[in-house]
Amino acid sequence: MENPLTRLCIVRHGETTWNAERRLQGHLDIELNENGIAQAQATGRALSDQRFAAAYSSDLQRARRTAACIWPGPEDRINTHPGLRERHYGHFQGLTYEQAQTRFPADYARFLSRDAGFAFEDGGESLTAFAARIAAALLEIVERHPGEQILIVTHGGVLDIIHRLSTGKSLDSPRDFTIPNAALNWITHHDGRWQLVSWGDQSHLGSALDELSNA
Secondary structure (H helix, E strand, C coil), X not given: CCCCCEEEEEEECCCEHHHHCCXXXXXXXXXXXXXXXXXXXXXXXXXXXXXXXXXXXXXXXXXXXHHHHHCCCCHHHEEXXXXXXXXXXXXXXXXXXXXXXXXXXXXXXXXXXXXCCCCCCCCCCCHHHHHHHHHHHHHHHHHHCCCCEEEEEECHHHHHHXXXXXXXXXXXXXXXXXXXXXXXXXXXXXXXXXXXXXXXXXXXXXXXXXXXXXX
16 A cells, blocks of 8 residues: 655744844744744745644744744644754854854854764754754654645754755755745655655745855
8 A cells, every 4th residue: 555645834934133144043042023923924824725734843932933823723733843943053053154254264164065074062963963853853743644734844954954855965065945934845755755846935925034055
């Protein structure tokens, strides 16, 4: 008997002030700004004709607030999952990209080059460890919901990993796709394989910030 196809709509959270400042958030719990709330609400309207069996969100408030604007049911029915958190950027967290480059030039060069084995100091993750975490979280979710359509709200770095997971693109290759705030990204899981359906749809948004090319 053929395994059923599971369909995922994956949304990056709405904009935060730190996004606008090009500041690395990581695991720091930053709230949406006014524009981010408007983006999340617009995404909710764009998805109002879709039916989701369940919703999952990173446990950080910028993702949870976005999910609450999209999910039509009670907010307490949104499943928060720490495995969907942004990458932990260690000693870069709270810094702008420019500050990180100035203060830690050697580490920044490894970050910029997408060195998959480089782990940030102060508890930060390597790309390899981060990718493994995201793959495990996604697999856990699809195994709970075979043949269903699921909403996931998460972060820019997570979406970078998900795109690579669903296309076979390597972790260390330069990014050639966008990751706008509150855009719609669709993938499927079927017979143990991920497949990208559509990516970065922001037709419902007036504007959205993209992650930097290395994030």
